[in-house]
Amino acid sequence: MKMxxxxxxxxxxCVVLSGAGAPVTAAKLAELHDVSQSYLAKxxxxxxxxxxxxxxxxxxxxxxxxxxxxxxxxxxxxxxxxGVQPAFRCTEVRQRGPMAVPAERCDTPCPIARTxxxxxxxxxxxxxxxxxADLVADVDRTTPPEILAGAREWLHA
Numbered sequence: 533m534k535m536x537x538x539x540x541x542x543x544x545x546c547v548v549l550s551g552a553g554a555p556v557t558a559a560k561l562a563e564l565h566d567v568s569q570s571y572l573a574k575x576x577x578x579x580x581x582x583x584x585x586x587x588x589x590x591x592x593x594x595x596x597x598x599x600x601x602x603x604x605x606x607x608x609x610x611x612x613x614x615g616v617q618p619a620f621r622c623t624e625v626r627q628r629g630p631m632a633v634p635a636e637r638c639d640t641p642c643p644i645a646r647t648x649x650x651x652x653x654x655x656x657x658x659x660x661x662x663x664x665a666d667l668v669a670d671v672d673r674t675t676p677p678e679i680l681a682g683a684r685e686w687l688h689a
Contacts, residue, residue: 538575538613541567545576546609546664547671549585550601552687555594560687575613582612601668607659619655620648 545561558576562569576595579585584604585595597604622645626633641649672680 534619535610536614538571538578539610541565541572542575542579542609542613543606543664543667545572545579545595546584546597546601546604547667548683548687549595549597550664550668551684552596553684554688555588555592555596556687557594560594564683564687579609579612582608584608584612597664601664604664605660606662606664606667607656609664610659618649618652620645620652622648 544565548561548564549556558573559569561576562572565572576585576587580587580595583598586598587593587595622641624635624638624642625644626642627635627638
């Protein structure tokens with residue numbers, strides 16, 4: 533499965549927002565991740581449209597998650613950024629060319645379409661089982677504590 537780079541940025545932002553404790557501006561998130569603010573703003577807008585983040589207005593405004601990190605899955609973020617369409621679309625190749633199978637004889641999906649659909653469902657189920665909270669726990673386990681503490685302090689400086 534191929535995903536856009538926006539998925540990675542969206543996931544990173546959700547992980548950061550889950551532990552930020554206060555709204556974080558798009559500018560601060562972009563600087564933290566060393567990415568263009570306009571590019572990141574597009575990803576945040578997609579996350580917002582999907583109801584995963586919202587912008588808080590005012591002097592201490594910025595982005596926050598709309599619900600607990602335990603309630604947002606990796607699949608939620610992937611579908612917010614890249615959409616819900618399956619990765620594979622069957623175009624009924626078997627109905628083309630000199631040995632084409634008539635449409636009325638194609639009453640079941642072809643083995644290729646069935647295999648690709650099965651893979652897509654397995655991939656989505658795998659991403660549905662991982663929450664932002666799971667990613668946060670993994671980041672906490674694998675990142676030196678002083679780096680995490682420094683990042684949290686920097687976010688609100």
